[in-house]
Amino acid sequence: MIDVIASFDGRIAKVHGPARSGKTEALARRAVHLLDEGVDPASILVEVTNGFAAQAFRRRLAALAGEQRAQEAARIPVRTPLGACTDVLDSPAARAATRRVPRVLIDAEYLFLVEDMKTLGTPLRKLRRMLEHFYRQMEDLRPRSEWCVGGEEQTIFDYLVRTLVSRGAMVRHEGPALAVEFLKSEAGAEARAAYDYVLCDDFQNLSRAQQTCLCLLAGTQLIVAGNPNQTVEAASDYPNPAGFAQFDAVRRNVRTFTLEGAFARPAITAFVDALCDQGDMDPTLKAARALLPASDNELEAVKWTSPEDELNGLTKYLRSLVDAESDPRESRTCVLVPAKRWAALAAQLLRTRGFEVSTAGALASIGGDPRDSARARALVAYTKLALLADPRDLTAWRSWCGFDNHLTNSDAWANLAAYADEQGISLYDALARTAVAVEGDAAVRHADGPASRTAAESTGAGEEPFLRAGVLARRWREGQDFIAKNAARRGFALMRAIGATDLPEFEAVSFALVGDEDATALYRLARASATEPVWPEGAHILHVATYDALCGTEYDRVLAMAAVDGLVPCRDAFEVISTQDARERTMNRERKRFANAASKARDHLVISFFSKASLELAERSKMQVTRVRSENGERIAVVRPSSLLAEAGNAAPTTNGGQNLLSERGLN
Numbered sequence: 001m002i003d004v005i006a007s008f009d010g011r012i013a014k015v016h017g018p019a020r021s022g023k024t025e026a027l028a029r030r031a032v033h034l035l036d037e038g039v040d041p042a043s044i045l046v047e048v049t050n051g052f053a054a055q056a057f058r059r060r061l062a063a064l065a066g067e068q069r070a071q072e073a074a075r076i077p078v079r080t081p082l083g084a085c086t087d088v089l090d091s092p093a094a095r096a097a098t099r100r101v102p103r104v105l106i107d108a109e110y111l112f113l114v115e116d117m118k119t120l121g122t123p124l125r126k127l128r129r130m131l132e133h134f135y136r137q138m139e140d141l142r143p144r145s146e147w148c149v150g151g152e153e154q155t156i157f158d159y160l161v162r163t164l165v166s167r168g169a170m171v172r173h174e175g176p177a178l179a180v181e182f183l184k185s186e187a188g189a190e191a192r193a194a195y196d197y198v199l200c201d202d203f204q205n206l207s208r209a210q211q212t213c214l215c216l217l218a219g220t221q222l223i224v225a226g227n228p229n230q231t232v233e234a235a236s237d238y239p240n241p242a243g244f245a246q247f248d249a250v251r252r253n254v255r256t257f258t259l260e261g262a263f264a265r266p267a268i269t270a271f272v273d274a275l276c277d278q279g280d281m282d283p284t285l286k287a288a289r290a291l292l293p294a295s296d297n298e299l300e301a302v303k304w305t306s307p308e309d310e311l312n313g314l315t316k317y318l319r320s321l322v323d324a325e326s327d328p329r330e331s332r333t334c335v336l337v338p339a340k341r342w343a344a345l346a347a348q349l350l351r352t353r354g355f356e357v358s359t360a361g362a363l364a365s366i367g368g369d370p371r372d373s374a375r376a377r378a379l380v381a382y383t384k385l386a387l388l389a390d391p392r393d394l395t396a397w398r399s400w401c402g403f404d405n406h407l408t409n410s411d412a413w414a415n416l417a418a419y420a421d422e423q424g425i426s427l428y429d430a431l432a433r434t435a436v437a438v439e440g441d442a443a444v445r446h447a448d449g450p451a452s453r454t455a456a457e458s459t460g461a462g463e464e465p466f467l468r469a470g471v472l473a474r475r476w477r478e479g480q481d482f483i484a485k486n487a488a489r490r491g492f493a494l495m496r497a498i499g500a501t502d503l504p505e506f507e508a509v510s511f512a513l514v515g516d517e518d519a520t521a522l523y524r525l526a527r528a529s530a531t532e533p534v535w536p537e538g539a540h541i542l543h544v545a546t547y548d549a550l551c552g553t554e555y556d557r558v559l560a561m562a563a564v565d566g567l568v569p570c571r572d573a574f575e576v577i578s579t580q581d582a583r584e585r586t587m588n589r590e591r592k593r594f595a596n597a598a599s600k601a602r603d604h605l606v607i608s609f610f611s612k613a614s615l616e617l618a619e620r621s622k623m624q625v626t627r628v629r630s631e632n633g634e635r636i637a638v639v640r641p642s643s644l645l646a647e648a649g650n651a652a653p654t655t656n657g658g659q660n661l662l663s664e665r666g667l668n
């Protein structure tokens with residue numbers, strides 16, 4: 001079947017099948033088959049869920065292509081859905097038609113935007129709800145006339161768009177819808193069908209807008225692969241699995257390929273299949289047949305007393321497993337964690353056990369509290385770098401002007417925006433003019449470009465052109481001084497200058513650094529690691545990952561830790577204050593994430609949990625507490641193993657006690 005797909009020469013195809021049935025393999029072989037036929041690699045677009053999946057796909061392509069075609073295979077663009085959409089929007093024609101710049105805000109930059117919106121007076125909860133509503137409508141590709149219909153909503157929406165336009169930025173939910181709008185317009189005629197071949201993996205993970213954009217990009221052939229049971233919110237917060245399930249029903253002449261069986265071990269396959277009988281899973285997408293032979297101990301459940309006991313014991317167990325291997329490849333093992341906190345703890349302990357560990361994507365996102373720059377060092381470094389890379393980057397200036405103020409100087413910034421409007425000048429020129437007005441000649445030397453210089457000179461120093469202009473003027477001058485002093489720095493000196501040398505958030509950047517990168521190149525690296533993290537290359541680096549990271553990849557061994565109710569599945573699946581419907585929706589989502597991640601274990605899957613935790617930790621990390629009792633004067637929460645284990649019924653592994661497991665291996 002996979003060979004038939006590889007040589008399929010029709011226009012549209014859908015490939016579906018259980019987890020590990022070879023869907024990704026089929027797409028990779030199709031791509032290599034096209035190279036064999038002499039197709040230009042640049043005319044093939046491969047779309048995968050996230051950066052990790054892209055990395056894995058490239059590796060697969062390289063292996064299949066062999067030495068002969070390695071260079072060509074490396075030229076095939078492998079993009080995430082958002083990446084593919086922003087590529088569309090980045091052409092001069094698209095920039096002109098949309099009047100938007102596809103510079104997508106990272107989460108930490110987005111927080112400044114929300115802070116600024118608070119000045120409109122809408123209570124934060126309501127504001128967030130409205131914004132989420134907008135984003136869902138955009139990702140669902142609903143016409144704006146249907147969902148933005150006057151009143152407060154309209155005011156907020158208009159403010160959002162106006163602000164983003166003035167900063168030359170975009171929120172990630174806008175990209176796909178804008179790309180679709182452009183591709184469907186006359187101006188976008190040339191960009192339509194820009195690739196002869198478009199091969200999409202895990203199509204169920206894409207939002208409707210992303211799905212539509214990719215369809216519009218295909219000229220000669222479109223193949224989508226996927227499985228609604230494996231939906232995870234890794235490509236979009238609003239995946240549209242129905243767009244995959246009904247892909248062949250809403251289009252004519254779609255050739256459907258159904259893959260059967262799973263290249264996996266029997267017990268793991270049976271476990272994943274059992275979850276496909278639950279909730280809204282599609283039971284017809286069970287593997288039913290494992291294509292790999294059974295191996296010893298392939299599926300285990302291990303119970304520990306407490307989180308500390310689990311961390312200690314599980315890492316010890318893993319050490320002994322790896323030490324027993326003749327040719328250990330630590331990068332073939334993944335420690336799955338439910339949240340950041342566990343990633344940090346696991347990584348720390350694994351390191352003390354002698355492992356080299358990467359937590360790419362699980363831990364190191366740029367964030368922190370901008371109201372206290374000492375607690376947002378990575379964001380400050382990122383902002384400095386963005387300013388060096390592009391001294392006119394208004395998003396970076398906005399962040400820069402907001403640090404160390406309890407309201408991130410939103411009021412001052414709103415006054416600046418009003419001043420810019422009133423004067424009919426850009427925000428950048430308004431900032432420059434403000435600085436000169438307040439600080440006089442000291443700022444003139446920084447005002448770059450004739451427009452701002454003239455503007456600057458025409459205003460007398462010592463005046464505040466608007467309320468709280470002084471604070472922005474000061475930040476502007478400090479920023480310009482920083483840029484002037486560090487503009488020529490490169491590589492490691494640049495890392496030092498922005499204060500990123502010892503930051504875990506810049507670990508991947510340091511790893512990839514050659515040494516002669518200028519600010520633009522370094523910024524590109526930092527941005528990629530913030531938006532599409534990948535694993536550092538290296539066979540001996542152990543991966544610590546969260547559930548959503550596991551797309552398009554596979555591991556020999558997966559250890560899922562802290563699999564207790566409230567963490568896996570998350571607390572919302574149990575929350576009594578929400579509706580039954582909402583709980584079921586969450587449970588359905590969490591089951592898919594869990595089943596998808598479990599299916600990535602080729603040879604060995606360990607599901608690990610504990611029975612109690614300190615009440616403080618349990619509450620802070622949102623475990624579902626069944627009972628509270630007192631032990632040695634401390635309040636202890638009793639917790640349950642993940643309900644998903646019970647759901648698997650007979651296919652779930654028998655639980656072994658952690659201490660028992662260690663003593664069997666002579667480890668305690």
Ligand SMILES: Nc1ncnc2c1ncn2[C@@H]1O[C@H](COP(=O)(O)OP(=O)(O)OP(=O)(O)O)[C@@H](O)[C@H]1O
Binds near residue numbers: 002019022024227551
């Ligand atoms: N025809 C085949 N022969 C041998 N091994 C295969 C074949 N097809 C796939 N495999 C192997 O089986 C494993 C699972 O394949 P693949 O990742 O393509 O499945 P998938 O359906 O895309 O899985 P997922 O849904 O988890 O992404 C991989 O290790 C792959 O190399």
